[in-house]
Amino acid sequence: MNSKPDVPWPQGLDPARIPAHVAIIMDGNGRWAKKRLLNRVRGHEKGADTVRTTVRTAREIGLSHLTLFAFSTENWQRPKGEVTALMALLKNFLLTERREMMENGIRLNILGQVHRLPDGVREAIARVTADTGHNRDMTLNLALSYGGRTELVDAARSIAEAVAAGQLDPSAVDEACMADRLYTRDMPDPDLLIRTSGEMRVSNFLLWQIAYAEIFVTETLWPDFNREEFLSILRDYQGRERRFGKVV
Ligand code: IPE
Ligand code: IPE
Ligand code: MG
Numbered sequence: 160m161n162s163k164p165d166v167p168w169p170q171g172l173d174p175a176r177i178p179a180h181v182a183i184i185m186d187g188n189g190r191w192a193k194k195r196l197l198n199r200v201r202g203h204e205k206g207a208d209t210v211r212t213t214v215r216t217a218r219e220i221g222l223s224h225l226t227l228f229a230f231s232t233e234n235w236q237r238p239k240g241e242v243t244a245l246m247a248l249l250k251n252f253l254l255t256e257r258r259e260m261m262e263n264g265i266r267l268n269i270l271g272q273v274h275r276l277p278d279g280v281r282e283a284i285a286r287v288t289a290d291t292g293h294n295r296d297m298t299l300n301l302a303l304s305y306g307g308r309t310e311l312v313d314a315a316r317s318i319a320e321a322v323a324a325g326q327l328d329p330s331a332v333d334e335a336c337m338a339d340r341l342y343t344r345d346m347p348d349p350d351l352l353i354r355t356s357g358e359m360r361v362s363n364f365l366l367w368q369i370a371y372a373e374i375f376v377t378e379t380l381w382p383d384f385n386r387e388e389f390l391s392i393l394r395d396y397q398g399r400e401r402r403f404g405k406v407v
Pocket of ligand 1: 245
C-alpha cells in the first residue's frame with residue numbers, strides 16, 4: 160500500500176485529506192523560452208527539471224497517483240524539429256529517472272498511443288515500465304500521444320466488439336464498463352486538475368476522468384512551477400467543499 164516517506168510533513172497540509180490523484184496539464188514551456196528570446200526547446204528542457212521536482216513533491220506528500228500531460232495527440236502537428244526534440248528529451252528523461260523511481264517506489268505507466276512514439280522512446284518506456292512495474296508507493300502516469308476523445312472512441316469500439324461477439328449484453332453497458340476500458344482502468348479519478356500558464360481549457364485531457372475534479376489554473380509557466388506553489392495549490396484544494404451534486 161501507499162507508505163508515506165519518512166520526512167517532516169509540509170506545513171499547513173492535512174495528511175488525512177491528501178488527494179488520491181492529481182493530474183497536471185504542464186503548459187507554458189514555449190512562452191517561458193520566448194520571454195528569454197530562447198528556442199522553444201530550451202523551455203521544454205527546463206520543463207523536464209520541473210517534472211523531476213514535481214514528482215519528488217508528490218512522493219513526499221504521499222500522493223498515490225500523479226498524471227502529467229506531456230504530449231497530446233494534437234501536438235504531433237507541431238514543427239518536426241520541436242517534436243523530434245521533445246521525443247529525445249522524453250527518452251533521456253525516462254532513462255535518467257529510472258533509478259530515482261526505483262529508489263522511491265514509483266511505478267511508471269503510460270497513458271496514450273504508445274505505438275505512435277519513435278522506437279527509441281518505446282524501448283525506454285518498455286524498460287522503465289518493466290523495471291518499475293512492482294513499485295507500489297506511487298504511480299506516475301505520463302500522458303504521451305494522449306487524446307481524451309481517442310481514448311473514449313477506443314473504449315466505445317471495444318464495447319461494440321464485445322457486444323457483437325455476444326460477450327456483453329447492451330443492457331450491461333454502464334459507467335464501470337466504460338471506465339474499465341480506459342487507460343486509467345483500476346485507478347481513482349483525478350481529485351485535482353492543475354493547469355499552468357493560465358489557459359482556461361482542458362485541451363482534450365482526461366475528458367471522462369475529470370468529471371468531478373477540482374480545477375486550479377495558475378498563471379505560472381510550467382518551467383517556473385515549484386514545490387511551494389504545488390503545496391499551496393494542495394492547501395487550496397483542501398479548503399474546498401466538494402459536493403458531487405449533493406446538498407452537504
Ligand atoms: C507545454 O508547453 C509542453 C507541451 C505541450 C509539449 P508548450 O510547448 O505548449 O508551451 P506554450 O503553451 O507554447 O507556452
Ligand atoms: C496541452 O497543451 C498539452 C500538453 C500540456 C502536453 P497545449 O499547449 O498543446 O494545448 P493548447 O494548444 O494550448 O490547447
Ligand atoms: Mg501550450
